[in-house]
Amino acid sequence: MDTQKVIAALNKAVTLEHAATLQYQQHALLVNGLWRKVFTDFFEGQSKTALSHAHTFGQKIVSLGGVPSVEIGTTVHQSTDLEEMLQQDLALEKEAMQAYLEAHALAEGNVALCSMLENHIEGEQEDIEELEMYLGMVKTKNVEPEVTLRRVK
Numbered sequence: 001m002d003t004q005k006v007i008a009a010l011n012k013a014v015t016l017e018h019a020a021t022l023q024y025q026q027h028a029l030l031v032n033g034l035w036r037k038v039f040t041d042f043f044e045g046q047s048k049t050a051l052s053h054a055h056t057f058g059q060k061i062v063s064l065g066g067v068p069s070v071e072i073g074t075t076v077h078q079s080t081d082l083e084e085m086l087q088q089d090l091a092l093e094k095e096a097m098q099a100y101l102e103a104h105a106l107a108e109g110n111v112a113l114c115s116m117l118e119n120h121i122e123g124e125q126e127d128i129e130e131l132e133m134y135l136g137m138v139k140t141k142n143v144e145p146e147v148t149l150r151r152v153k
Contacts, residue, residue, distance in 0.1 A: 001109050007066035009103035010057045013120075015073025016096045017054035021047050022076045023092060027085045035082050035138075042134075046089070046127070053120065060113065083138045090131040097124040 028043035058068030074095060077088040104117040 001107060003064050004066075006103065006106045006110075006113070007061050007064050009099065009106050010061050010064075011066070011069040012073060013096065013099040013103060014054050014057045014061070014069050015071045016092065016099055017050045017057065018070070019072045019074045019076050020050035020089075020092050020096065021054065022072065023078075023089065024050060026076065026078050027089065030078065030080050031082060031085065032080065033082070039082065039085075043085075043089075056116075056120075060116065083135065086131055086135045086138060090128065090135065093124060093127050093131060097121065097128065100124060 024043045024047035028040050028047065031039045031043065054068075061068045074092065077092075079085045079088060100117055100121045104114060104121065107113040107117060
């Protein structure tokens with residue numbers, strides 16, 4: 001295992017998790033309408049999870065003799081449209097998945113690191129599937145995005 005390449009790959013994952021932390025937090029603040037309560041909680045939870053992932057990878061980088069990045073690995077996207085938010089988050093989750101897969105390919109022979117990455121890969125796949133499911137709900141309008149209340153006389 002080339003430790004320096006593994007550290008670089010893990011740092012790529014850290015930078016993407018930093019971006020996800022901010023992007024999900026921003027989406028939690030900006031989501032509005034009927035979906036606000038559901039997606040505010042979802043986005044805030046995802047933000048906390050991304051921060052936890054960045055911390056976990058940072059600890060591994062330090063244990064390998066490296067220094068965790070404090071950079072943001074990609075553009076943090078913003079929107080006030082729920083469908084667009086979900087698409088932005090899906091794209092970021094897929095980018096993180098790719099970073100995890102690349103790190104896993106470099107971690108040959110380090111069983112503990114491979115196992116850690118496999119657990120994160122499984123979690124990323126679940127996040128991707130959940131976002132795709134939410135996008136399907138929003139796109140097909142299974143629930144109307146707005147409710148108009150009228151006073152009945």
